[in-house]
């Protein structure tokens with residue numbers, strides 16, 4: 503949200519400025535996120551002719567998102583809960599998610615006999631270890647006990663295998679199965695809780711068939727055949743790596759686009775036409791549309807339309823609002839010169855920074871930013887999007903929650919580097 507201080511009353515705590523805060527995955531009744539309102543006819547401008555098409559497209563995207571959630575969520579009713587899982591640690595460099603402890607389920611150790619050759623047993627072990635690369639406990643650094651056991655077994659498979667007894671081989675196979683099943687449990691948790699989140703981050707463009715991924719999360723037969731389990735795990739690992747690579751690509755692309763718009767400026771003598779042409783350019787470059795909407799378009803339960811809010815970005819965790827920013831029709835200065843103020847370009851960049859952070863971290867309000875998230879958003883736009891800092895600070899004089907200092911600049915850098923908590 504981009505706010506001007508003109509009408510703030512003493513003791514106001516930002517009020518409307520918190521409208522796009524909140525957990526990423528939930529939509530609570532009365533929360534700030536919701537369906538489109540019908541009030542767009544009040545808009546003084548239609549900022550883009552693509553609005554209708556974009557809305558239709560985003561609705562289609564929302565359907566896809568819902569389908570993906572349904573496909574990938576293997577347990578009922580918990581997909582949208584903002585629960586941290588042990589798997590959140592896995593590939594945290596990609597997801598930037600906050601971590602918290604998630605005790606592994608204990609399962610009985612497998613004790614079957616397999617009658618496999620030493621070569622096959624050790625090949626399965628090696629494959630399993632490769633699939634489980636990067637798997638950690640909920641602290642993000644410790645290898646799960648099952649993986650540690652596999653790593654210990656690896657020494658037995660080094661060199662001459664003839665010394666391995668059938669009991670040794672059975673033990674290795676059972677360890678392999680146990681580790682793969684435990685790892686799969688974590689993967690199921692990961693996708694159960696993160697599928698909507700991932701869908702948002704990658705703009706719905708899954709790098710493969712989610713149904714195949716779902717099938718690989720099914721461990722039917724894994725405990726009956728260690729060779730099959732190792733093969734399926736390798737496929738699942740490949741599918742998951744593709745998802746993570748896609749996220750990395752999206753973030754890299756985002757950063758490239760940010761660097762391009764950093765050079766798009768409007769000086770203080772820019773005409774209204776030049777200002778809005780610049781806004782057209784930066785939104786096009788970022789792949790978003792903009793429009794003029796009442797603040798309530800994000801939902802908000804009748805909190806009214808804050809007249810000091812210039813622009814805003816909605817985040818409801820679906821694709822509906824991922825690629826659009828809004829200017830507030832309720833901004834009271836539109837007809838008193840705001841349209842011709844080059845600060846509108848700064849406001850647009852600020853909202854685009856909210857969006858970048860939401861893609862990088864899955865929320866406009868990552869843990870690392872805490873209550874300073876508006877200031878961090880400004881800092882992000884100063885650092886990476888060429889937001890005119892001096893002009894913005896003049897316009898936001900007295901708005902402490904937007905004032906970026908060294909601490910906020912450092913946090914913005916960390917978010918850009920992939921750290922969100």
Ligand SMILES: [Zn+2]
Nearest residue numbers: 503504876879
């Ligand atoms: Zn903001």
